[in-house]
Amino acid sequence: MNKKITIDPVTRVEGHGRVTIHLDEYGQVKDTFFHIVEFRGFERFIQGHPYWEAPVLVQRLCGICPVSHHLAAAKAIDQLVGIDPKDLSPAAYKLRRLLHFGQIFQSHALHFFYLASPDLLFGADAPVEKRNVVAVAMENRELATKGILMRKFGQEIIKAIAGKRIHGIVAVPGGVYKTFSKEERDYFLDGKNIESVDTMIEWSQTIVQFIKDYHEQHRKFLDEFAQFPSGHLGMVNEEGGLEMYDGKLRAIDSEGVVTLNDIATDDYEKYFSEAVAQWSYMKFPYLKEVGRENGWNRVGPLARMNICDFIPTPLADKARQEFIAFTGKKVNNSTMYSHWARLIEILHCAEVIKELLYDPDILSDDLVRTGTPRLKGIGIIEAPRGTLTHHYEIDDKGMIISCNLIVSTTHNNDAMNQAVRWVANNVISRKGTITDSMLNQVEVAIRAYDPCLSCATQALGKMPLKAELYNHNGQLIDERFRN
Amino acid sequence: MKDSEINTGKLLLVGIGNNGRGDDGLGWKFLDHFRELTGDQIELEYRYQLQVEDAELISHYETVVFIDASHQQLQEGFEVRQCEAGNHYYFSSHLQSPEAILYLAQVIFNKSPKAYTLAISGVNWELTTSISETAASNLHCAMIFFEHAFLPAIVPFFKAHNMGNKSKSKWIVS
Structure with missing residues (x-):
C-alpha cells in the first residue's frame, strides 16, 4: 500500500516546518518534500516606509538572528546615503564587525549546544525525552x-554594542550611533x-577537539549520513580567505569547479535567480548560468569551509586544515560535517572578537559618514546560516518601493530537501514499519543546516511544523506533531 | 563561573511577552510599572520568551518572579503560584518554561532560587501595542496585590509606603 509520512513539527530548528514522505505500494519512497507553509510578508510591507526604517523593521522577522538582518539592511541603507563599506569610519566598520561576530558566536553556540548536541551525544535512536539540552x-x-x-558571551557583546540582546539598534545610515567605551x-x-574572551578562545578550542574526537568514533556516520553532491556558496576576502561581513561572492560545484568567480556583491542580480514551488513559501535560489536543476548551492559553515582558501585567524585556520585533510582537500559534501565546520567558525569568531576588542579604533567617536545619495542599495553578509542578501530601492522621497530578501535558509532549501530525500531513501524506504528513530533521522538531517524557517519566509506569529506519511492513494496514514 | 557582585538585590522580576502583541505585553507593562516605582532597586529583565541561558541569570538571585500574560480567565484576573523545578523541555530552543529554567539552574549551576509565577489574564493577542481594557484592569489588580501584599511577604527588606495612595507609593530598601 502506498504511504505518506509527515513529520510536523520538525523539532530543534528555529521556526517551524513540515515534512511529507510519499511511499508507493511496495513501501518504497516515491517523493519527499520539506514544506515551509507560512505566509511571507516583510518584502511587501516594508514598501512605503522611509529607507532608514529598514534596519529597524526587518530585524523583527527573527528573534534569533536579528543582528544579521539589521547589519545586512544597514549595509544596503549605507549605499542609499552614498556610503560603501570602505567609506565607513574605522570605528563604525569595526563596531559593526564586532557586533556581527558576537552574533555568529552566540548563534553557533546556541545551535551546537542546545539543538544539535543531543543528536551527537545520544544518537538518533535515543528516546525523545533524551533528545534535548536538559538531558545534555x-x-x-x-x-x-x-x-x-x-552563548551569553556573544549576547553580551550584542547588548554592549546594540543596547539589548534581541532587536537592539546601533546601525544608522552611514555608520553607527553609539560609541563603545573603554569600560x-x-x-x-x-x-x-x-x-573573558581568552576563555572563549580556549573553550572554542575544547569544543573543536570534542567534535574531532567524535569524528574519530563516528566517522562513517559523519561521512555518509545525508551525503549528496551540491554547489557551495559563500563570501571571501580579496585574498580568498573566509570573510563574513564584506567581501566577494564565490561558488563552487560539488567537485570544486568555480561557478561564481569572486563577484562583487552589488552584482548579485546578474547571477542569481529564484524559483518557486507550489508546496512551499520558501523560494529556491540558483545560479542562472548553471540552471535551476544544478545551480542551487549550500550556504553556511560547511559551504564556507569549502569555498575559502584559508581562514584569516591562526587557530581556526589550523582547525580548517585538519578539517579539509579528511577529504583530501576535496569538496566536502557530507551534511553532518556542518557541525564540525560550525565549531571551527566559533573559534574564528572568538579570535576575531579578541582582535577587535584590542583595536583602539573601536573606542573612537568618529561614527557616521555621508555621501551622495543613491536610489538602490544592496547589502550582503555571511550570516550564521549563510549568505544573506538585502536589496532595497527607493523613490526620490526616500520611500522604499521594492525590497528583495534572499535569506540564508532559502539558499539551503534544495539542500534540506535533498537531505530529507536521502534519509527517506536510505532509512525509511522499504522498511515496512515507521519508527520514531527513523523520523528523528529526518530531523537530524534538516537540523544540520540550522534552518531559520521564520526568517526564510519572513513569517509572522506562531509557526508549528509537522511530518506526514501518505499512502499511494494520497491517504494520510501516520503523522508526528510536536508542540 | 563568576558569581557576580552586580546583582545585590537578590530579587529578580522577569517579564515575559511581546508588547507588539496586545495583551501579550502584560508582563512588560508590569515591569514598566515597577521600574517607575522603584528605579533601580529591583532587578528587572524583559523577555520575549525564556531561553536556556536564563538558567544562568536566575542562578544569581535568591528569589525570582516570572510575570506573563495568561490566556485563561483567572478568577481575580491574575494568579500567583509557587514554581518548582521540573524537566519540562520544550522542543524549540527559544521557548522554555519557568520550571525548565529552574531545573537547569539546579542541574548546571547548583542553584535553586525561590520562584513564583504571576499570571495575568489577557483577551486580545492581535498586532497592537496597546492592551485591552480587561487586561488593564487585571494588571491594576495584580500590581496592587503584588506591591502591597505579595512582595513585602516574600522579600522582607522591601517595604511599600503610602499604602492609601497606590499610584504614588514609594519603595525603600530597609
Whole structure:
C-alpha cells in the first residue's frame, strides 16, 4: 500500500516546518518534500516606509538572528546615503564587525549546544525525552555550562554594542550611533564579571577537539549520513580567505569547479535567480548560468569551509586544515560535517572578537559618514546560516518601493530537501514499519543546516511544523506533531 | 563561573511577552510599572520568551518572579503560584518554561532560587501595542496585590509606603 509520512513539527530548528514522505505500494519512497507553509510578508510591507526604517523593521522577522538582518539592511541603507563599506569610519566598520561576530558566536553556540548536541551525544535512536539540552546538562554538565556561558558571551557583546540582546539598534545610515567605551571593552577582557574572551578562545578550542574526537568514533556516520553532491556558496576576502561581513561572492560545484568567480556583491542580480514551488513559501535560489536543476548551492559553515582558501585567524585556520585533510582537500559534501565546520567558525569568531576588542579604533567617536545619495542599495553578509542578501530601492522621497530578501535558509532549501530525500531513501524506504528513530533521522538531517524557517519566509506569529506519511492513494496514514 | 557582585538585590522580576502583541505585553507593562516605582532597586529583565541561558541569570538571585500574560480567565484576573523545578523541555530552543529554567539552574549551576509565577489574564493577542481594557484592569489588580501584599511577604527588606495612595507609593530598601 502506498504511504505518506509527515513529520510536523520538525523539532530543534528555529521556526517551524513540515515534512511529507510519499511511499508507493511496495513501501518504497516515491517523493519527499520539506514544506515551509507560512505566509511571507516583510518584502511587501516594508514598501512605503522611509529607507532608514529598514534596519529597524526587518530585524523583527527573527528573534534569533536579528543582528544579521539589521547589519545586512544597514549595509544596503549605507549605499542609499552614498556610503560603501570602505567609506565607513574605522570605528563604525569595526563596531559593526564586532557586533556581527558576537552574533555568529552566540548563534553557533546556541545551535551546537542546545539543538544539535543531543543528536551527537545520544544518537538518533535515543528516546525523545533524551533528545534535548536538559538531558545534555544532566549527562555532560561541563558541555552544557560552556554552551550557556559561550552563548551569553556573544549576547553580551550584542547588548554592549546594540543596547539589548534581541532587536537592539546601533546601525544608522552611514555608520553607527553609539560609541563603545573603554569600560565596555574591558568587561570582555578582564574576566571579572563574565568569562573573558581568552576563555572563549580556549573553550572554542575544547569544543573543536570534542567534535574531532567524535569524528574519530563516528566517522562513517559523519561521512555518509545525508551525503549528496551540491554547489557551495559563500563570501571571501580579496585574498580568498573566509570573510563574513564584506567581501566577494564565490561558488563552487560539488567537485570544486568555480561557478561564481569572486563577484562583487552589488552584482548579485546578474547571477542569481529564484524559483518557486507550489508546496512551499520558501523560494529556491540558483545560479542562472548553471540552471535551476544544478545551480542551487549550500550556504553556511560547511559551504564556507569549502569555498575559502584559508581562514584569516591562526587557530581556526589550523582547525580548517585538519578539517579539509579528511577529504583530501576535496569538496566536502557530507551534511553532518556542518557541525564540525560550525565549531571551527566559533573559534574564528572568538579570535576575531579578541582582535577587535584590542583595536583602539573601536573606542573612537568618529561614527557616521555621508555621501551622495543613491536610489538602490544592496547589502550582503555571511550570516550564521549563510549568505544573506538585502536589496532595497527607493523613490526620490526616500520611500522604499521594492525590497528583495534572499535569506540564508532559502539558499539551503534544495539542500534540506535533498537531505530529507536521502534519509527517506536510505532509512525509511522499504522498511515496512515507521519508527520514531527513523523520523528523528529526518530531523537530524534538516537540523544540520540550522534552518531559520521564520526568517526564510519572513513569517509572522506562531509557526508549528509537522511530518506526514501518505499512502499511494494520497491517504494520510501516520503523522508526528510536536508542540 | 563568576558569581557576580552586580546583582545585590537578590530579587529578580522577569517579564515575559511581546508588547507588539496586545495583551501579550502584560508582563512588560508590569515591569514598566515597577521600574517607575522603584528605579533601580529591583532587578528587572524583559523577555520575549525564556531561553536556556536564563538558567544562568536566575542562578544569581535568591528569589525570582516570572510575570506573563495568561490566556485563561483567572478568577481575580491574575494568579500567583509557587514554581518548582521540573524537566519540562520544550522542543524549540527559544521557548522554555519557568520550571525548565529552574531545573537547569539546579542541574548546571547548583542553584535553586525561590520562584513564583504571576499570571495575568489577557483577551486580545492581535498586532497592537496597546492592551485591552480587561487586561488593564487585571494588571491594576495584580500590581496592587503584588506591591502591597505579595512582595513585602516574600522579600522582607522591601517595604511599600503610602499604602492609601497606590499610584504614588514609594519603595525603600530597609
